[in-house]
Amino acid sequence: MNSIASKVAVVGSGISGAVCASTLAKNGVSVTLFDSARGPGGRMSRRREISEDGKELLFDHGAPFFSASDDDVLKIVGEWEAKGIVAEWKQSFGAFDFASKGFLNIEQEQASKRYVGVPGMNSICRALSNETGVESKFGVGVGRIEWVDDEKSWSLTSSDGQQLGHFRGVVASDKNIVSRRYTEVTGSPPPLDLSFAPQLVAKLQDIPVIPSFAVMLAFAEPLSSIPVKGISFRNSEILSWAYCDSDKPSRSSTSLFGSERWVLHSTAKYAATVIAETGLKKLSSETLTKVAEQVLSEFQSTGLEIPPPFFMKAHRWGSAFPGASIAAEERCLWFGEKKVAICGDFCVSPNVEGAILSGLAAAAKLSASLSLVHSL
Structure with a gap:
């Protein structure tokens, strides 16, 4: 076997890609993890902002927490908890009704545990992407993924034309690299042409997405x-x-930062209305400010005595959640002949646990396939 016999490229460092990369590395596979962002996390990212008076403000502006019920996921979460990168968030939640202007219920006991990354949600992906056997390359967008038939391998090229290497297998944990949405946003064809696997193309066509705006607020x-x-x-x-983002375990205390930080999420209907008017291009600061003001105004209209924040900023999640599960039983899409796996929450369920399960499934497919190659 040549030097690329056990090398795998994982594109996307969200929780699904990070879990897949980490699991592959533990199984002896050499993994290179690529992400165009400055750091890992995807929708588990942590946002760093600076207020006008120079305060550093940190927000989990994507997934605020996650729960788990699957035994395999609970086992992994237990390992993360033992390492100190995950903690249980023990607080009561409630449902507020705008029609009656009051709480319909406030939890007496949590139905299931809520977990958060420590000290931020992205801490989980960061720890996984730093594990032995995983080489992580951030700030590197993958522009082309091409099959080299005589080598039976994949050649990856960056968005700016740099050669990234040859790999025996590829994992796409960001569905945008195989979807038409990539073209709508960038004007370029998707990096991975799946015409060789029409059965995968059929499943990936027009997966509905649920958009959202996250509004980050800091109060004195x-x-x-x-x-x-x-x-x-x-x-x-x-x-x-x-x-309340600042209430989570191991977050900076109110006394230290002189603030309490909240994150609000819009309805899908509201976000879709804004996106219909603006398109998927980068939003202007004026549009984002208007969104933040409207969402805050709705929050204040609850009558819960919410003063003006000293910091406010909106972020668009254009495809925040998948609106369908396309591989609930298989948990990932797999094309064994060319060792391509596609994983993410859109395969299983639109949450962190679904993404973890899909990443584990993709790693299992590749590990088994590569083990078979080595045994021949």
């Missing part, structure tokens, strides 16, 4: 009028849910 004083740290909203056209 705690919002003492709110009896919970997480809220789901009903009968609102604008606001879907909110949570």
